[in-house]
Amino acid sequence: MPLITLYEALKIAEKSNFAIGAFNIGNYESCKAVIDCAIEQKLPVIIQIFNRLFNDTKARDLSALVKGMAEYADIPIVLHLDHGKTITHVEKAIQYGFTSVMIDASEYDMEENIRLTKEVVDLAHSHGISVEAELGRLLPKGTIDQENFLTVPEEAKEFAETTGVDALAVAIGTSHGFYKETPFIDLERLKAIYALVQVPLVLHGGSCTPDAEVKKSISCGIRKINIATELHQAYINGMAIQAEIHKNKFSPIDVYNIPVYEKMKEVTGQKMAFFALRS
Numbered sequence: 001m002p003l004i005t006l007y008e009a010l011k012i013a014e015k016s017n018f019a020i021g022a023f024n025i026g027n028y029e030s031c032k033a034v035i036d037c038a039i040e041q042k043l044p045v046i047i048q049i050f051n052r053l054f055n056d057t058k059a060r061d062l063s064a065l066v067k068g069m070a071e072y073a074d075i076p077i078v079l080h081l082d083h084g085k086t087i088t089h090v091e092k093a094i095q096y097g098f099t100s101v102m103i104d105a106s107e108y109d110m111e112e113n114i115r116l117t118k119e120v121v122d123l124a125h126s127h128g129i130s131v132e133a134e135l136g137r138l139l140p141k142g143t144i145d146q147e148n149f150l151t152v153p154e155e156a157k158e159f160a161e162t163t164g165v166d167a168l169a170v171a172i173g174t175s176h177g178f179y180k181e182t183p184f185i186d187l188e189r190l191k192a193i194y195a196l197v198q199v200p201l202v203l204h205g206g207s208c209t210p211d212a213e214v215k216k217s218i219s220c221g222i223r224k225i226n227i228a229t230e231l232h233q234a235y236i237n238g239m240a241i242q243a244e245i246h247k248n249k250f251s252p253i254d255v256y257n258i259p260v261y262e263k264m265k266e267v268t269g270q271k272m273a274f275f276a277l278r279s
């Protein structure tokens with residue numbers, strides 16, 4: 001079926017009281033693993049492409065792949081720009097047929113974040129696609145005083161209402177990448193944000209966050225959870241095993257990649273079922 005927007009997908013999540021996994025892909029195998037999992041589990045899925053892949057032709061080529069696979073899939077799929085930083089990223093995503101973009105202006109002050117986000121909302125909505133923005137910042141590694149980085153509930157309400165975004169990424173204690181120590185997820189803050197903000201909430205840094213915390217965050221209103229690190233780590237580990245097995249032997253790369261695809265599928269499948277509260 002044709003791609004759907006993030007707005008439409010998150011309506012399904014809100015109605016079902018669960019979260020949809022948003023997975024960062026980077027090649028054919030990762031794309032195939034994520035979409036096949038969603039088909040098997042009959043769940044909506046968000047395919048994300050990170051801003052770096054817009055620096056050359058990767059985002060353009062991968063978007064054609066996602067759209068092609070979606071045509072043969074009978075589940076709702078969103079194609080989303082992850083951490084768009086500039087209007088150029090957003091314009092390219094529109095040109096490539098993305099159905100959703102994130103504009104991440106969280107490094108700026110509130111006023112500039114609102115200005116840039118609103119500009120993106122006007123542009124994206126005029127093309128019928130959704131916008132996710134971010135308020136507050138994920139914790140840089142080694143942060144001791146996390147309070148300064150976290151989303152302030154009243155500001156989140158003002159931000160969502162002023163910009164007209166379709167989804168809001170909040171900072172409640174997660175980080176991108178691996179954790180050195182177990183993170184403290186501020187669920188009370190999340191509850192306060194959920195009570196004030198009308199748009200669906202997004203959790204970045206979903207990889208390696210303890211399952212119990214993720215489950216609680218879903219019950220407190222998180223509707224989209226981003227996964228990159230764990231999926232990419234499955235790929236790297238799978239490739240390392242294959243490299244050892246096939247050392248000095250010829251192996252066609254499509255065959256070589258099958259166990260790598262399976263490893264990514266395993267990780268994705270667990271996450272998807274968990275976010276849909278099926279395990």
Ligand SMILES: [Zn+2]
Binds near residue numbers: 083204
């Ligand atoms: Zn992120």
